[in-house]
Amino acid sequence: MTTIYLVRHGQASFGAESYDKLSPNGEQQAKLLGQYLDDILKEAPYVVAGSMQRHQQTAKICLAECFPESEIVTIPAWNEFNHQQVFAQYEPRFNQPELLKADVAQHENPRAYLSKIFEGAIERWTGGDYHHEYEESWPEFKARVENGLQHLCDELANTQPRYAVVFTSGGVISVAVGKLLGLSPEKTFALNWAIANTSLTTLRLVGNEAQLLSLNEHHFIKAKQPDLLTWI
Template sequence: MTKIYLVRHGQASFGAANYDQLSERGQMQAKALGRYFKRVLQQQPYVVAGALQRHQHTAQLALAASFAQANIHTSTLWNEFDHQHVLAQYDPRFAEPQWLQQQLKDLKQPRDYLAQLFYPAMQRWSEANAEHQYQETWLDFQHRVKQALDALCHEIAIHAPPVAVVFSSGGVISVAVAQVLGLSAQQTFALNWQISNASFTTLTYVDGQLHLCSLNEHHYLLEQQPDLLTWL
């Protein structure tokens, strides 16, 4: 049996010109995750990370605090969908990060405001009659996540590590869980919105099958420093 940790990256820079870089808080989250892994993982894990900057930086900081000798296997299959593109197809103003930053700067609850946009934008993305408007369709994204899981399971079958850690994003993790549990698109979108920064979701790989063990664990952040818990 192999236990798989699917880690969402630390807080990125939502609304900034370069979303893909970790914020200062995101870096602190990644280091806190590394301290947790050092405490609970008994052996060096097999590590995979998406190719995006926020995936790689989260992995580097977490491993520096836990398993500095671990190799990071990079795969673009674990990259997040282009949320800015998906939002911009729903409302063209999202094509300019500065516009979103302006909208959010004075809001006390920016996550609530974004939720009102996120769900209809994702719903539109999943509609078959709109597929031609997207660089990567919803079905393509689901297929890519399945490829990522299949490739990971293949490597696990070869190397038989007791633990594997994957650094990715909330959208990828929610689709991976949806494929294990058979969730609908709407349930997947709702799950995506709940996955916090630097949280981990665990699966087990046993006899060629994946099973869900836990979802969106972030207790270690609350234990170490409660104000590190974020969703955006």
């Protein structure tokens, strides 16, 4: 029976001109994840990653700590939605990421403020009235992730590796879990906001169908370097 680990990438560069790059914290998180996988996996896994820089960086740094010979199979279906466009369509000023970062930094509770913006932006994106305004609409993103998950399950059912590790993003993981649990868009993206960087969400493959075993495991960071825990 195959166990699938969905990994959210390490902390990226929030507010920078290019978000799609690991921060120094993100690099350290990926190393800790690799050390943890070295402890819990008994053999080399089948490895998949989205094509985004933060996915590839997280995968390479992680695997260097545990299974350096593993090949990374790059599959764009595991890429995140365009969160910067989703923010910008909600508030045009946020087309410049540094303005969003500056607004967040000015608030007494930055995480709560960013959460409010995120909820509003996601509500607009998923609500149904504005699908035509996005490069990838919510229905298109949802279908892409669900099809990507099923394709992976079908492939693993044929090849039957003991483990598979997928390096992806919080929105993708949330949609995959939402599909398995039958969640609404609102509850799906409430999960997204809670998923820590380099956390593990674990699925068990039964036939060619995935079942959820665990969500958002990040104790391996909390136990060793709790100051490295991040959610943005």
